[in-house]
Amino acid sequence: MARVIVVGGGIGGLAAALAITRQGHRVVVLEREAAFAELGAGMQLAPNGIHALDRLGLGDRVRESAVHIDELRFMDGVTGRHVVSMPLTGAYRRRFGNPYVVAHRGDLYRLLLRACRARADIELRPGCRATGYRQDGRSATAVLDTGERVTGDALIGADGVHSAIRRQLVGDGPPRVAGITVFRSVIPMARVPERLRWNRVTWWAGPGRHFVHYPIGGGAYLNLAPSIENGVTEEFADVPVSAEQVLDAFTPLGAAARRLLALGADWRSWVLIDRDPVPGWTDGRVTLLGDAAHPMLHYAAQGACQSLEDAVFLGDLLACPPAEFGLRFRLYNVGRRERTARMQHIARESTKLWHPAGAAAVARNAMLSAFSATELHDRVAWMHGARDFGPAVEGTAPQGVAG
Ligand SMILES: Cc1cc2nc3c(=O)[nH]c(=O)nc-3n(C[C@H](O)[C@H](O)[C@H](O)COP(=O)(O)OP(=O)(O)OC[C@H]3O[C@@H](n4cnc5c(N)ncnc54)[C@H](O)[C@@H]3O)c2cc1C
Numbered sequence: 001m002a003r004v005i006v007v008g009g010g011i012g013g014l015a016a017a018l019a020i021t022r023q024g025h026r027v028v029v030l031e032r033e034a035a036f037a038e039l040g041a042g043m044q045l046a047p048n049g050i051h052a053l054d055r056l057g058l059g060d061r062v063r064e065s066a067v068h069i070d071e072l073r074f075m076d077g078v079t080g081r082h083v084v085s086m087p088l089t090g091a092y093r094r095r096f097g098n099p100y101v102v103a104h105r106g107d108l109y110r111l112l113l114r115a116c117r118a119r120a121d122i123e124l125r126p127g128c129r130a131t132g133y134r135q136d137g138r139s140a141t142a143v144l145d146t147g148e149r150v151t152g153d154a155l156i157g158a159d160g161v162h163s164a165i166r167r168q169l170v171g172d173g174p175p176r177v178a179g180i181t182v183f184r185s186v187i188p189m190a191r192v193p194e195r196l197r198w199n200r201v202t203w204w205a206g207p208g209r210h211f212v213h214y215p216i217g218g219g220a221y222l223n224l225a226p227s228i229e230n231g232v233t234e235e236f237a238d239v240p241v242s243a244e245q246v247l248d249a250f251t252p253l254g255a256a257a258r259r260l261l262a263l264g265a266d267w268r269s270w271v272l273i274d275r276d277p278v279p280g281w282t283d284g285r286v287t288l289l290g291d292a293a294h295p296m297l298h299y300a301a302q303g304a305c306q307s308l309e310d311a312v313f314l315g316d317l318l319a320c321p322p323a324e325f326g327l328r329f330r331l332y333n334v335g336r337r338e339r340t341a342r343m344q345h346i347a348r349e350s351t352k353l354w355h356p357a358g359a360a361a362v363a364r365n366a367m368l369s370a371f372s373a374t375e376l377h378d379r380v381a382w383m384h385g386a387r388d389f390g391p392a393v394e395g396t397a398p399q400g401v402a403g
Contacts, residue, residue: 001024001025001026002025002026002152002153002154002318002321002322002325003025003026003027003028003152003153004020004025004026004027004028004152004153004154004155004156004318005027005028005030005140005141005142005150005151005152005154005155005156006020006027006028006029006030006155006156006158007030007130007133007142007155007156007157007158007159007163007164007165008029008030008031008032008157008158008159008160008163008290008292009029009030009031009033009036009124009126009158010038010109010158010159010160010290010291010307011038011108011109011112011290011304011307011308012158012289012290012291012292012304012307012308012310012311013029013031013156013158013159013289013290014029014036014109014112014113014115014116015052015056015112015307015308015310015311015312016156016158016289016310016311016314016315017029017116017122018056018057018112018115018116018119018122018311018315019055019056019311019312019314019315019316020314020315020318021119021121021122022056022315023315023318023319025121025318026121026122026123027121027122027123028122028123028125028150028152029116029122029123029124029125030125030128030130030142030144030150031124031125031126031127031128032127032128032129032130032159033126033127034126034127035126036113036124036126037106037109038105038106038108038109038110039105039106040105040106041104041105041184041186041216041221041223042102042103042104042105042186042214042216042223043102043103043104043105043108043301043304044069044100044101044102044201044214044301045062045066045100045101045102045103045108045304045305046096046100046301046302046305046380046383046384047093047096047097047098047099047100047384047385048096048305048309048383048384048385048386048387048389049302049304049305049308049309050062050063050098050099050101051097051098051386051387052305052308052309052311052312052389053308054098055312056112056115056308056311056312057115058111058112058115059098061111062101062103062108062111063098063099063101065103065104065107065218066101066102066103066104066107067101067102067103067199067214067215067216067217067218067219068099068100068101068199069088069099069100069101069102069199069200069201069214069215070087070088070089070199070200071085071086071087071088071089071198071199071200071201072085072086072088072100072200072201072203073085073198073200073201073202073203074202074203074205074368075202075203075204075205075256075257076204076205076361076365077203077204077205077206077209077210077211077253077254077257078206078207078252078253078254078361079254080254080255080256080257081365083205083365083368083369084368084369084371084376085200086373086376086377086380087373088100091373091374091377092373092377095377095381095385096377096381096384096385097385097387100384102201102214102215102216102223104216104217108304125150128142128144128148128150129144129145129164130142130143130144130145130157130159130164130165131143131144131145131164132164132165132167132168133155133157133165133168133169133286134149135155135283135284135285135286137284137285138153139151139152139153139285140152140153140154140155140284140285140286141155142155153285153322153325154285154286154287154322154325154329155285155286155287156286156287156288156289156314157169157286157287157288157289157292157293158288158289158290158292158307159292160290160291160292160295161175161273161274161275161291161292161295162174162175163288163291163292165286165288165292166281166288166292166293169281169282169283169286169288170278170280170281170288172275172276172278174235175235175273175274175275175295176273176274176275176276177232177233177234177235177271177272177273178271178272178273178274178297178348179229179230179231179232179233180227180228180229180230180232180271180272180297180351181227181228181230181232181249181269181270181271181272182225182226182227182269182270182271182272182298183224183225183226183227183241183246183249183264183267183268183269184223184224184225184267184268184269184270185223185224185246185264185265185266185267185268186216186221186222186223186224187221187222187224187263187264187265188220188221188222189215189219189220189221189222191263192222192260192263193259196260197215197222198215199215199219200214201213201214202214203354204253204256204257205353205354205355205361205364206250206252206253206257206355206357207252207355207356207357207358207361208228208229208252208355208357209226209227209228209229209249209250209252209253209355210226210227210351210354210355211224211225211226211227211250211253211257211260211261212225212226212227213225213260222263224260224261224263224264226246226249226250226261227272228249228250229351229355230249232271234271235271235273236269236270236271237270237271238268238269238270239268239269239270240266240267240268240269241267241268241269242267243262243264243265243267245267246261246264246267247261247262272297272298273295274295274296274297274344274347274348275294275295275344276344277294277337277340277341277344277345279337280333281293281294281333281337282329282330282332282333284326284329285325285326285329286329287314287329287332287333289307289310289311289314290303290306290307290310290311291303291307293310293336293340294306294336294337294340294341294343294344295344296340296343296344296347296348297344297347297348297350298347299347299348299350299351299354300343300346300347300350300383302343302347302383306339306340306343309336309339309386309389309390310332310336310340310389312389313332313335313336313388313389313390314328314329314332317331317332317335335389335390336389336390339386339389339390342382343383346383353368
């Protein structure tokens with residue numbers, strides 16, 4: 001039995017703790033915050049994310065509590081015209097084996113936390129900020145800002161997009177500021193005109209900006225999330241912004257989209273950040289997971305899903321004695337890097353589809369509206385349909401991974 005140190009108690013870190021203890025190992029989760037908690041509103045989970053939760057024994061609880069979305073609907077935000085819809089019921093659920101849901105972020109987190117707390121072999125240690133790691137071939141140690149050292153047989157950096165473990169392991173500097181601001185507001189569904197109370201994730205696409213909304217809280221609330229490419233270069237998060245500023249930023253959108261935006265209140269804003277994919281995020285008995293390994297823009301709604309996939313894929317590989325952990329970490333890295341890099345790329349590229357203006361937008365609409373439901377399902381199958389979360393790794397010789 002090994003003792004594994006997980007740095008970071010977010011969705012990825014807790015899922016990793018659950019997946020690894022299922023192999024008979026013990027896990028210590030070091031979280032910098034004084035309490036284990038996750039804020040935020042809605043989080044879309046495609047069938048692949050729910051398959052990962054199924055593997056952790058938590059899928060039923062998510063299916064019970066989340067909103068099951070019927071359709072992804074793409075609107076021309078300027079003209080207000082419907083362009084195309086991808087149905088998420090019948091054929092989609094049969095093909096991908098799970099629904100597409102919107103879960104409350106806090107609910108999902110609490111579910112993972114309760115499952116971790118129920119296990120004697122998971123130790124949750126809040127108030128522990130790691131600054132880096134050491135290793136000696138047989139063990140790995142988290143170095144905390146207090147000077148304390150926490151040693152185990154191996155270490156996983158699941159400490160998010162600003163990961164201290166990544167800073168030492170990959171050394172690729174701060175994340176890339178994408179020059180895009182996203183605004184968020186949650187409004188009671190009762191305030192939304194009845195004809196717009198859709199059980200859908202809806203995009204209103206416009207020039208250099210778009211607006212997404214979807215129901216959360218069992219359908220009692222609508223989550224509003226407009227984004228604008230405004231070239232912002234400084235990182236910021238959770239900054240209050242007035243309703244007038246939000247409406248001003250979305251003037252090019254038509255009346256239908258703006259009427260919904262006008263319902264927003266208590267707006268907060270974030271700048272979007274991500275990183276370029278890297279082939280190697282493993283160093284001996286230290287590896288990265290989730291946003292620490294492959295942070296992506298949220299436009300593919302896959303960041304948390306990929307953290308969950310990482311956890312399950314890595315957990316499966318760790319059915320071995322600690323002496324093999326270095327090799328298994330490399331197999332995990334090789335097994336996950338192409339899929340996650342493709343997600344990072346798709347998430348970045350999505351603005352090319354969503355943000356054109358004028359004739360380019362007309363051409364985009366014509367192209368999208370020609371797709372049948374089956375063709376749309378074909379296009380997302382690699383993302384939403386995954387159940388194994390990477391190529392088969394049995395006997396694979398890892399290549400090009402750091403360490
Ligand atoms: C606006 C927005 C919308 C999103 N929507 C979706 C969506 O719909 N679907 C989806 O799948 N994904 C979505 N995502 C992405 C998703 O939120 C992330 O990919 C996911 O939360 C990553 O989980 P993680 O555990 O890897 O990292 P994090 O959630 O960042 O957790 C990292 C944890 O490590 C802790 N930590 C950090 N540094 C240290 C340190 N030095 N020492 C100890 N602890 C440390 C942090 O406090 C935190 O608890 C969205 C993201 C954004 C920004």
